[in-house]
Amino acid sequence: MTDNKLDIIVFGATSFVGQIITRYMHEQFADGSIKWAIAGRSPSKLQSLSDTIGLAGVEQILANASDETALKQMCDRTKVVMSTVGPYALYGDLLVKACATTGTHYCDLTGEPQWIRKMQSRHEADAERSGARIVHCCGFDSIPSDLGVHFLQKHSVQRFGQACNTIDMRVVSMKGGASGGTIASMINMVKEAVSDAELRRELKDPYSLCPPSHPFAVPQKEVKIEYDKAYGGWIAPFIMAGINTRVVHRSNALSGNGYGTDFRYEEAVATKGKGMARATTWGANALMVGLAVPPVRWLLETVVLPKPGEGPSEKAQREGGFELMFLGSTPKGDTLRCRVTGDRDPGYGSTAKMLSQAAACLAKDVPDKVPGGFWTPATILGDRLIDRLEANAGLTFELLS
Numbered sequence: 107m108t109d110n111k112l113d114i115i116v117f118g119a120t121s122f123v124g125q126i127i128t129r130y131m132h133e134q135f136a137d138g139s140i141k142w143a144i145a146g147r148s149p150s151k152l153q154s155l156s157d158t159i160g161l162a163g164v165e166q167i168l169a170n171a172s173d174e175t176a177l178k179q180m181c182d183r184t185k186v187v188m189s190t191v192g193p194y195a196l197y198g199d200l201l202v203k204a205c206a207t208t209g210t211h212y213c214d215l216t217g218e219p220q221w222i223r224k225m226q227s228r229h230e231a232d233a234e235r236s237g238a239r240i241v242h243c244c245g246f247d248s249i250p251s252d253l254g255v256h257f258l259q260k261h262s263v264q265r266f267g268q269a270c271n272t273i274d275m276r277v278v279s280m281k282g283g284a285s286g287g288t289i290a291s292m293i294n295m296v297k298e299a300v301s302d303a304e305l306r307r308e309l310k311d312p313y314s315l316c317p318p319s320h321p322f323a324v325p326q327k328e329v330k331i332e333y334d335k336a337y338g339g340w341i342a343p344f345i346m347a348g349i350n351t352r353v354v355h356r357s358n359a360l361s362g363n364g365y366g367t368d369f370r371y372e373e374a375v376a377t378k379g380k381g382m383a384r385a386t387t388w389g390a391n392a393l394m395v396g397l398a399v400p401p402v403r404w405l406l407e408t409v410v411l412p413k414p415g416e417g418p419s420e421k422a423q424r425e426g427g428f429e430l431m432f433l434g435s436t437p438k439g440d441t442l443r444c445r446v447t448g449d450r451d452p453g454y455g456s457t458a459k460m461l462s463q464a465a466a467c468l469a470k471d472v473p474d475k476v477p478g479g480f481w482t483p484a485t486i487l488g489d490r491l492i493d494r495l496e497a498n499a500g501l502t503f504e505l506l507s
Contacts, residue, residue, distance in 0.1 A: 112141045112183055113469040115167060117201065118190035119144035120151040122417045123215065126458040127190065132159055134498060140466055145169050145180055171197040174204060181210035188465040189214040193291040195221040195298070202229055202240065209236035209478070211468050215245040215461055217349040218291055220298060220305055223314055226480050237478040239486060243353050244464040245457035246448075249483050250430055250501070251275060251350035251373065252357055253492055254446040256484035257503045258432045259365055262442050270434030270442065271366045275373040276337050277344055282418055282426035282451025296397040315352040316359040321367050326351070329374045331383045336433050340377045342386040347373035357484040366437075376431075418451055426451025431506075442505070449500030459499035467491045 116131065118124045124146075131142055143165035146152050152166040167183065169176040171191050181187060181204050191197050194216040205212040206229040216222060222242050233240050243249070259269045299305050308314050312326040329343045344350075351371055358365040377383040396402040418426070430446045448456035464487060471490040483491060495501040 111185055112143050112165075114140060114142040114186045114188055114465045115145050115180060115184045116142065116188050116190070117145045117169065117180070120146045120148060120155050121190045123454055123458055124190040125155060126423070126454055127188070127462055128155060128161070129159055130458050130462050132161060132164070134462065135466075140469065143167050143184070147171070171201060174200045177201050177204040178208055181205055181208040184210065186211040186213065186465050186469045188212075188461060190461075192216060192218075193294045194218055195224075195291070195294055199225070199228075203232075206230075206232040206238050206240065206478075207236060209238050211239045211241075213241045213244045213461065213464050213468055215247075215457060216242050216291070217245075217247040217288075217346065218295055219314060219349050219352050220295060220308060222480075223308065226315070230480050233478045233480060235478070239468060239472065239476065239478055240480045241464065241468060241483060241486060242480070243349065244461045244483055246428070246452040246460070247346050248350040248353040249460045249464070249491075249495075250428070250446045250448065250452075252353050252482055252484040253488070253495075254430060254432050254444065254503070255354050255365070255371065256357065256488055257446075257492065257505075258434050258442060258444045260489075261444070261505055262434055262436060262440075265442065266436050266438065266440045268436050268438065269365050269369075271368050271437050272370045273365075273432055273434040274334070274336065275350075275371075276334070276341065276376045276431045276433070277374070278376050278429040278431050278445075280375075280428045280452055282422065282428075282453050282455070288453060293397055293403065296403075300398050309348070312351055313355050313359075315356040317356075320359045321363065322355065322359070322369070324368050324370060326370060327372050329372055331380070331387055333380075334374070334376075337376060337431070340380050340383040341374035342377055342383040343390065344373045344375045345390050353482050354484075357482040360482060360485040368437075417454055423451045423455035426455055428452045428456065445502070445504045445506055447502045447504075456500065460495065460501070463494040463499050464491060467494055 116127055119128050145167040147170040167180055169180045177200055195218050202225045255273055262270045313322050331342055334341045350373055354371050358369055377386055428448045432444050434442045450456040467487045467490050492503055
């Protein structure tokens with residue numbers, strides 16, 4: 107890397123989450139420890155954002171997600187590209203290709219497993235050759251899950267001499283508003299699955315993001331409405347488990363099966379009683395069924411659900427937060443618990459800080475000897491990112507007695 111290269115470019119800086127990230131970057135790295143710039147397709151919007159926040163000295167770079175030449179020129183300017191431009195399945199392909207071929211590191215907020223798998227199959231060889239480190243899922247999906255498991259396993263090995271072969275994550279609390287960008291990604295994935303039988307089969311495979319040579323064959327439990335004796339309360343399916351569990355299993359594979367070839371992992375929402383568990387499950391199921399039916403989907407998109415560019419207010423972001431509990435057990439029967447918390451709404455306030463610190467960690471903390479390829483937050487950033495998140499992003503990782 108040449109000395110005049112930027113450390114990070116925020117691509118999609120004028121998007122809803124991009125603006126939150128830009129404000130955070132401005133506050134967090136005012137000391138000049140990170141050299142960064144903002145990028146997007148609209149010069150007027152970039153200038154307006156710069157003027158609003160007061161980004162004197164922060165460069166503005168023009169690039170469109172559909173312009174491969176401009177994307178490669180952008181990549182040549184920086185060590186890391188941080189992308190907020192989604193749905194990634196619609197707008198993310200060329201940027202990942204540009205990063206993989208130019209040796210530029212990359213991180214994003216995607217929660218779209220079908221797109222991640224396509225990117226792995228198309229561009230992993232290029233990333234390995236160029237040295238580009240590609241890290242998807244650096245927001246609420248899936249940093250708390252991936253690093254929560256990593257944190258618990260580290261302490262399990264230290265305390266018991268072996269990793270937990272079973273871990274259950276419970277969403278104890280989660281407060282925050284939904285956004286149009288997240289909804290748009292969900293809608294696009296449902297549209298793809300409705301017309302593609304192979305994709306529907308893929309979305310049922312808990313190991314779909316693992317390398318093809320992975321040895322895992324243990325059936326994973328399907329979470330249903332039930333009383334969880336270990337947690338001590340009723341649980342219901344968690345809508346984000348579909349991406350989080352796959353990232354955790356990929357981390358296991360990339361770490362040399364460090365969690366074991368018989369590792370089981372599940373995520374669920376802890377609810378206040380059986381009735382709330384039923385309501386949570388029925389509500390999520392109704393939404394997914396509605397999105398699969400074109401007339402109902404149109405109604406939801408146009409009348410009910412937030413549109414791209416919309417999201418929770420600053421007040422809602424500040425007042426939000428989350429608490430996750432991880433319950434692990436080893437093959438010998440030893441048990442361990444940890445808690446992960448965040449001090450802002452999970453989808454935006456906390457996610458903006460998580461992605462920014464992941465990009466900073468990727469730019470500054472990863473040793474040069476680490477090869478290129480498609481990594482997970484736990485396998486390439488791990489303890490380094492936990493330290494950053496606890497120091498600068500309002501997250502806590504706590505081992506429980």
